[in-house]
Amino acid sequence: MSAVPGQTVGPFFHLGLEFPGMNELVPPGDPRAIRLHGRVYDGAGAPIPDAVLEIWQPDPRGHIVRQPGSLRRDGWSFTGWGRAGTDPDGHYQFTTLEPGPTEEGRAPFFAVTVFARGLLDRLFTRIYLPGDDELLAADTVLRSVAPERRGTLIATRDDDGLVFDVRLQGEDETVFLTYPRLRDAWA
Amino acid sequence: MELTQADIDAEIAAAAQHTAGPQPRIDYRSYRSSVLRHPEHPLHLVDPESVELWAPAFGHRDVADDEADLTIQHAGTPLGERIVVTGRVLDGDGRPVANQLVEVWQANASGRYRHQRDQHPAPHDPNFTGVGRMLTGPDGTYRFQTIKPGPYPWRNHLNAWRPAHIHFSIFGTDFTQRLVTQMYFPGDPLFAYDPIFQSITDPKARDLLIAHYDHDLTTPEWNTGYRWDIVLTGTHRTPLDTEDHDA
Numbered sequence: 047m048s049a050v051p052g053q054t055v056g057p058f059f060h061l062g063l064e065f066p067g068m069n070e071l072v073p074p075g076d077p078r079a080i081r082l083h084g085r086v087y088d089g090a091g092a093p094i095p096d097a098v099l100e101i102w103q104p105d106p107r108g109h110i111v112r113q114p115g116s117l118r119r120d121g122w123s124f125t126g127w128g129r130a131g132t133d134p135d136g137h138y139q140f141t142t143l144e145p146g147p148t149e150e151g152r153a154p155f156f157a158v159t160v161f162a163r164g165l166l167d168r169l170f171t172r173i174y175l176p177g178d179d180e181l182l183a184a185d186t187v188l189r190s191v192a193p194e195r196r197g198t199l200i201a202t203r204d205d206d207g208l209v210f211d212v213r214l215q216g217e218d219e220t221v222f223l224t225y226p227r228l229r230d231a232w233a
Numbered sequence: 234m235e236l237t238q239a240d241i242d243a244e245i246a247a248a249a250q251h252t253a254g255p256q257p258r259i260d261y262r263s264y265r266s267s268v269l270r271h272p273e274h275p276l277h278l279v280d281p282e283s284v285e286l287w288a289p290a291f292g293h294r295d296v297a298d299d300e301a302d303l304t305i306q307h308a309g310t311p312l313g314e315r316i317v318v319t320g321r322v323l324d325g326d327g328r329p330v331a332n333q334l335v336e337v338w339q340a341n342a343s344g345r346y347r348h349q350r351d352q353h354p355a356p357h358d359p360n361f362t363g364v365g366r367m368l369t370g371p372d373g374t375y376r377f378q379t380i381k382p383g384p385y386p387w388r389n390h391l392n393a394w395r396p397a398h399i400h401f402s403i404f405g406t407d408f409t410q411r412l413v414t415q416m417y418f419p420g421d422p423l424f425a426y427d428p429i430f431q432s433i434t435d436p437k438a439r440d441l442l443i444a445h446y447d448h449d450l451t452t453p454e455w456n457t458g459y460r461w462d463i464v465l466t467g468t469h470r471t472p473l474d475t476e477d478h479d480a
Contacts, residue, residue, distance in 0.1 A: 047327055049466045050441045051256050051433045053415040054264075055400070058348040062338025062364050062400055089269035102284050102408055110284055114292030117334075117366075127289035148283040157284045157408050164266030166257040166432050168413055169276075187279045195274075214270050224276035225285070225409040227467040231325055 049231045052167035057096055059161070060131060067119045069130035071101075071142040078106070080207030082173070083139035086132050086162070089215030093136020097162035099212070100129045101140060101173070108146035108154065144175060144208075153178070153185040155199075160212055160222075169222040173210045174200045187223075195221050236265075236390035238426060245431045255438030263428035265389050285408045286470045291334040291368060301367040303337075303379040311361035313342025313380035315456040318416070318444065321373040324405055325467030329373030336402040337365045337377060344383030344397075353385050378456065384423055396423035396430060403463055410465040417443045418459070 055063075072079045086097040103126050104110050111126040119125070130138040145154040156173040174182060182188055188196050198220045201208040213220050244263040259271040304311055322330040340346045340363060343355035347362050365377045384397045398415040405411065417430065424430055424439075433439045441464075450458020 047323065047325055047464045048255065048438070048441060049325055050412065050414060050463050051438050052412055053257065053442070054267075054429060055402075055413050056415075057350055058338065058346045059400070061346060061348050061362075062336055063402060089273075092269070094270065100411075102287075102289055104284055110287050112287070112290050114290045114295050116289055117291065117295035125289065126284070145284075152283070155283070159408075159411050161413055162270055164264070164268075164270035166259045166261060166264065166267055166271070166429070168411060169272065170409070170411075190279065191277060215273055216269075219272055219274055221274070221277050222272050223279050225279065225281050225469060227325060227469055228409060229278060231466045 054163060054166050055098060055161040055168075057163045059096075059098060063098060063129065064131065065117055069128050069138070069140045070119065071126070071128045071140060072124060073121055074141045076141075078143055079141050080144055081139055082142055082156070082201070082208045082210065083137065084209050084211040085136045086138065086160070086212045087136060087214065087216075091216065093132070094162055094214070095132055095134045095136055097132045097136070097138070097160065097165075097212075098129060099132075099138050100127070100159040101142070102127050102157045102159075103142070103145040104148050104154070106143050106146045108148045110148060151181070151184075153181045153188070160214075162214070165214065169214075170224070171212070171220055171222050172199050173208070175208070176200055176202055191221050238390060238392050241390050241393070241428055242426065245425075245428060249431070249434055252434045255433065255435045257432040258434060261428065261432035264432055281407065281409050281469045288333070288404050288406050288408055288410070291404070292332070293368065295334065296366045296368050301365055301377040303361065303363065303365045303377065306362050307360040309360040311341065311358050311380050313358075313361075313383075315378065316381050317376065317378050317450050317452075317456050317458045318399065318461060319374065319376035319450060319458070320444075320460050320462040322369050322375060322403060322463045322465065323373055324410065324465050329369070329371070330405055330465065331369055331371045331373055333369050333404050333406070335367050335369060335375045337379075337399055339363045339379065339382040339399040340385055342380050342383050344385030355383070355385070381418070384421070389428060394423050394426065396421040396427050401463070403465065405465040405468065407468045407470050409469060412463070412465055414442060416461050419443055419446055
């Protein structure tokens with residue numbers, strides 16, 4: 047069957063995609079909460095004020111959560127999914143928990159989808175946690191990326207948590223991913 | 234000098250000479266906002282793993298039933314042509330995507346979005362917000378009632394107009410199937426002039442974004458009906474993965 051093509055999220059996505067608490071996977075006051083934040087840039091290095099990021103992640107113990115409740119959060123249940131729009135400075139932020147490894151010995155990561163006005167189809171990427179160099183060096187996906195571009199997939203730490211910038215184009219362009227069934231559908 | 238529709242038409246015609254497959258070309262310069270906003274490196278092919286093999290779950294606690302009726306969100310009735318839009322969300326192997334979230338947003342009948350960045354001097358409708366949410370049923374069916382959106386101008390080039398459309402956001406059964414797209418209406422005279430629609434250079438693929446008028450969905454003295462089925466890409470999860478996870 048032929049997959050339906052994507053189209054840009056356009057300039058008015060706030061209308062349809064925003065909801066209260068969408069970027070707070072846990073309440074900011076949660077003692078385990080971290081801030082995951084950064085900026086989204088275009089090919090001229092200008093911040094993009096109308097982009098949307100979605101994250102999808104396991105919980106800190108590496109469990110993939112299969113619970114509803116992301117749109118109407120109850121303040122207790124961790125659903126593993128959130129959405130954030132960028133502000134006029136191109137900045138986004140999430141309040142969340144650090145993902146754990148879903149298999150022992152594997153590097154944990156956030157799965158990320160990026161949308162923006164001007165971007166005709168959504169993009170996928172990953173945000174890896176910094177720190178465990180051995181684990182990152184052993185990761186099959188990171189190993190498959192040219193060494194000089196690997197860093198674009200790895201967050202850095204600040205006092206509140208993690209920082210991850212997205213560059214849609216240009217020097218240090220983020221590595222964006224595709225998957226076998228997408229390639230086959232559109233070959 | 235400001236670009237005219239004739240300039241854009243020439244670019245669209247040139248790009249159509251080199252059909253680039255059924256997906257939009259993300260480097261489609263006739264959509265001017267895309268020039269600095271698309272990656273130039275090829276997408277990096279990986280085998281999905283971990284959370285990429287699963288999609289977030291949504292349920293009835295996330296979406297109220299009346300969010301699927303965009304015509305009852307205010308005290309009065311919105312102006313315009315009342316329509317029903319329905320169809321099925323299927324994965325690339327034809328299996329229904331059940332109990333999954335569908336989000337929609339759109340302009341009103343005059344072609345105006347309820348959004349501060351929309352400066353088109355067409356009237357707002359105090360009785361229409363233009364936002365809906367719903368969950369798919371066991372057979373993948375979604376359905377909502379709304380008002381047919383109007384076409385509207387934008388500033389891509391001089392005299393640029395978008396064909397009437399409804400924005401859709403759809404989740405599949407794994408992360409890799411995530412889709413945001415736009416549904417169009419049959420026979421729209423603006424198709425040929427729109428660089429966003431034409432960024433899909435394969436005409437058969439463009440047709441997949443156009444709903445069909447369905448008289449069986451039209452109800453007497455009330456609304457006309459459109460059917461639009463949404464086929465996602467295939468899931469990467471095998472039945473074995475599902476068993477493992479549930480065990």
